[in-house]
Amino acid sequence: MTYVEPRPATVRRGACHAVPHTDAAHWPGVAAPPSAARVRTAVTGAVVRRALDRLPLRARYADGTSVGRGGPLLEIRDPRAFHARIGAQGLIGFGESYMAGEWDAPDLVAPLTVLAAHAADLIPAPLQRLRGRWAQRQPHHRRNTPDNARANISRHYDLSNDLFTLFLDDTLTYSSALFRGFPAHWDLLTAAQHRKIDRLLDLARVGHGTRLLEIGTGWGELALRAAARGAHVTSLTLSGEQRDLALARIRDAGLADRVAVELCDYREARGSYDAVVSVEMIEAVGEEFWPVYFRTLDDRLAPGGRAALQAITMPHERMLASRDTHTWIQKYIFPGGLLPSVEAVERTVRDHTRLTVARRDRFGAHYAETLRLWRERFTERADEVAALGFDATFRRMWTLYLAYSEAGFRSGYLDVQQYLFAKEDPTR
Incomplete structure (x- = not known):
């Protein structure tokens, strides 16, 4: 799946940080964020910001703004790509966004622990009830x-x-x-x-x-x-x-x-x-x-x-x-x-x-x-x-x-x- 030959280090530029080169042939889901409509990405961004704002962490965006009640730092380096991935694929998109270098944390375990502790209520109740419609299903194969x-x-x-x-x-x-x-x-x-x-x-x-x-x-x-x-x-x-x-x-x-x-x-x-x-x-x-x-x-x-x-x-x-x-x-x-x-x-x-x-x-x-x-x-x-x-x-x-x-x-x-x-x- 992922065994690849080492290559010289290259980077692509995000909103404000250099992020690792991603081999599109080996990582098709990571190399580029999905082409989500602006409205959908904006709606996802609003939902994500609201969810993060209720948590005991600090999510800092590329423009310098922050949300959250204070605590471990989560750095969102490329907000548009981050929101587009989550809007399209939920937690799969969240993980792929990290793999692409679009978000990071000085102490990775700390914000993830906060998110895990609130896993049951991160998604608003109305969207939870519609989970069967928006969440990806496990592949039959x-x-x-x-x-x-x-x-x-x-x-x-x-x-x-x-x-x-x-x-x-x-x-x-x-x-x-x-x-x-x-x-x-x-x-x-x-x-x-x-x-x-x-x-x-x-x-x-x-x-x-x-x-x-x-x-x-x-x-x-x-x-x-x-x-x-x-x-x-x-x-x-x-x-x-x-x-x-x-x-x-x-x-x-x-x-x-x-x-x-x-x-x-x-x-x-x-x-x-x-x-x-x-x-x-x-x-x-x-x-x-x-x-x-x-x-x-x-x-x-x-x-x-x-x-x-x-x-x-x-x-x-x-x-x-x-x-x-x-x-x-x-x-x-x-x-x-x-x-x-x-x-x-x-x-x-x-x-x-x-x-x-x-x-x-x-x-x-x-x-x-x-x-x-x-x-x-x-x-x-x-x-x-x-x-x-x-x-x-x-x-x-x-x-x-x-x-x-x-x-x-x-x-x-x-x-x-x-x-x-x-x-x-x-x-x-």
Whole structure:
């Protein structure tokens, strides 16, 4: 999608600032704002200014005027393009406007946290009721059918193992860590990732001889730690890049006899297991396939077995309001994805499986700190990212993705849960 050769730095001029060159061939949605009618752009501008003026931030426009109640600064460098994009594509336009350099912030997370905290009421109520008419719908070809799921996963996880290595810690764990205290420091991240993994393995009672199914391999750290306990692990992934590196790490650790990593959709899993673990996989499943996903956990789990799940969640009412909407995150970062709510997870488990929710623990603040550490490391290594062939537009996109996600957790709009599901043994 976005892997491009590095090129000499060039800029185009906006209203008052130089902004990065955007390769139109690779970034057709970013290279130029939509040709919106003046009236529509003006109306959007009035609505946006009014919304920003009610928030605890300061939005400063290119002409020097400001709106907002005071707080973190949001600099709108090219107001016409900014309003035209939002008027045409809503939050997709907001993200593309940042990628194009039309707005920025000295502390990107701070204004995004304010916006996330007010996500439910940013859009006026009358427009909220008309959401179905103006909001883009999710593309049909991004539904997570077995064929589409492979392409969706590949667009993110097969970008480059080298890219992820630059900003993840040595465990290559791409999910929330679990810290002992805050603020978190980079040199504590590996221990915090191990703490999170060990907690999931403990919940599922993974030990010597356990037959463990892992849905979503990542780069293999959970499988490695489970195998080191004496478990026999079958791990499933749809990412060829991840599988190759995970297998290499497993071989290097001398655990190849205990771990099998299969390029396999969760719906194709077979066999019976004492435990199932899945870390931040459900977010990529899609609402229509949640029942299938949880039935897979149920069907693969032996009676008396336990399943441990880590999941990012969002408020139920926001999930219902936005579940059919095509978002910036879906377009550029995780195609086909949708975050569930706690209510949706527990209702799906209740209505479609024989599993029971035995425990749920939330730790969203830990994810905010995890994302901060990743974002800071990504920023520090921007030159190395560029050397891999990722252009300035990609780097702004990835920075916004990490900051946007961090802001979601800092505001409480997003959370992360660890679930324990139990399957009763009818013979006992």
